[in-house]
Amino acid sequence: MKSNSSNPDLGIIKRKEMLDGAKATLPLIIGAIPFGIIFGTLAGPSGLSAWGALAMSVIVFAGSAQFISLGLLAAGAAIPVIIATTFVVNLRHILYAANLVPKVRHLPHRWRLMMAFGLTDETFAAVSNRFLLQANTTHAHWFYLGSWLAMYSNWVFCTGLGIALGEIFPDMTHWGLDFAMSVTFIGMVVPYLKSKPMWGAVIVSAAIAMATVGLPHKLGLMVAALCGISTGLSLHLLLKQRAAQESLHE
Amino acid sequence: MNEATLIFGMFLVTFSVRYILFAVAGKVRFPPWLTTGLNFVPPAVLTAIIVPALLIPQGELWVRVDNPWLLAGIFAALVSFWRRDLLTTIVAGMLFFMILRFGFNL
Numbered sequence: 001m002k003s004n005s006s007n008p009d010l011g012i013i014k015r016k017e018m019l020d021g022a023k024a025t026l027p028l029i030i031g032a033i034p035f036g037i038i039f040g041t042l043a044g045p046s047g048l049s050a051w052g053a054l055a056m057s058v059i060v061f062a063g064s065a066q067f068i069s070l071g072l073l074a075a076g077a078a079i080p081v082i083i084a085t086t087f088v089v090n091l092r093h094i095l096y097a098a099n100l101v102p103k104v105r106h107l108p109h110r111w112r113l114m115m116a117f118g119l120t121d122e123t124f125a126a127v128s129n130r131f132l133l134q135a136n137t138t139h140a141h142w143f144y145l146g147s148w149l150a151m152y153s154n155w156v157f158c159t160g161l162g163i164a165l166g167e168i169f170p171d172m173t174h175w176g177l178d179f180a181m182s183v184t185f186i187g188m189v190v191p192y193l194k195s196k197p198m199w200g201a202v203i204v205s206a207a208i209a210m211a212t213v214g215l216p217h218k219l220g221l222m223v224a225a226l227c228g229i230s231t232g233l234s235l236h237l238l239l240k241q242r243a244a245q246e247s248l249h250e
Numbered sequence: 251m252n253e254a255t256l257i258f259g260m261f262l263v264t265f266s267v268r269y270i271l272f273a274v275a276g277k278v279r280f281p282p283w284l285t286t287g288l289n290f291v292p293p294a295v296l297t298a299i300i301v302p303a304l305l306i307p308q309g310e311l312w313v314r315v316d317n318p319w320l321l322a323g324i325f326a327a328l329v330s331f332w333r334r335d336l337l338t339t340i341v342a343g344m345l346f347f348m349i350l351r352f353g354f355n356l
Binding site: 048049052059064068079093095101117180181183186187190210224 | 252253255256257258259260261262263264265267268269270271272273275283285286287288289290291292293294295296297298299300301302303304305306307319323326327330331334335336337339340343344347
């Protein structure tokens with residue numbers, strides 16, 4: 001019997017969407033490889049066991065938060081402080097979720113659970129591009145699944161690889177890999193610095209971080225971040241108000 | 251065990267942040283100031299981590315031209331402003347740091 005061409009095989013479409021999702025995420029996955037490896041390598045010297053590092057990548061699956069937790073562990077921060085910092089660092093995902101809500105509203109709950117777990121910077125970038133370029137989004141959740149599965153398996157694999165490398169070359173910690181974390185963060189911050197409020201946020205955050213460095217449990221980090229965020233937000237609102245007044249006078 | 255508590259706690263806050271809006275699926279709307287404020291979160295947090303790591307790399311304040319962490323950090327920021335590419339910044343910054351530390355023994 002001939003297959004019905006007006007009702008194409010759903011399995012093929014789903015598989016194609018998954019593959020496309022993985023493919024679209026590939027350049028971002030390649031970018032994540034060094035971070036996974038560095039995370040695995042730094043875990044031991046920071047005071048996280050090999051199994052702890054692997055479990056963190058499997059269960060938490062949040063690159064920058066995992067990095068920061070290592071930095072905090074190494075500095076002797078208390079667990080509640082690390083968890084609170086993780087929360088703050090991952091707050092940006094609310095923005096991603098807010099953006100995706102209209103696209104996931106119709107999906108069953110188990111799909112939304114799965115998508116939430118896999119919501120990373122990389123998958124968000126790939127998926128929003130898919131929504132931007134292709135109008136038909138009936139099976140776009142399979143694209144999402146393909147993207148995050150590729151991202152996830154790579155992240156876990158690279159963590160394991162980093163742990164193994166760290167055990168084989170214990171001297172690696174003396175190679176200046178602690179600087180790798182700083183340099184990664186520098187590369188993440190600089191692209192934000194395009195407006196006065198953003199500069200204000202960063203300068204205040206830096207100054208307060210230095211002033212509060214003596215606080216216990218790395219609490220200074222939270223104080224500095226909150227001061228920076230409020231400065232940025234105040235400047236933003238102030239500039240907006242001034243611009244509105246000027247356009248009124250014209 | 252401490253590590254289990256840490257990992258479970260990190261999972262809980264990470265997943266909640268990612269899931270909460272999917273769970274209510276758009277029944278809530280953020281006030282605009284909150285949306286704006288969220289934009290400042292990543293740079294503010296990361297800066298608060300970077301700056302002490304560069305200025306106090308080994309337990310004591312070290313603001314001099316022979317501090318390789320500080321020099322390489324400034325270099326990496328310049329590269330990042332110039333190329334706006336994360337991997338280029340990391341590779342160039344690490345190379346510069348290695349040269350300072352092991353080439354010049356700083």
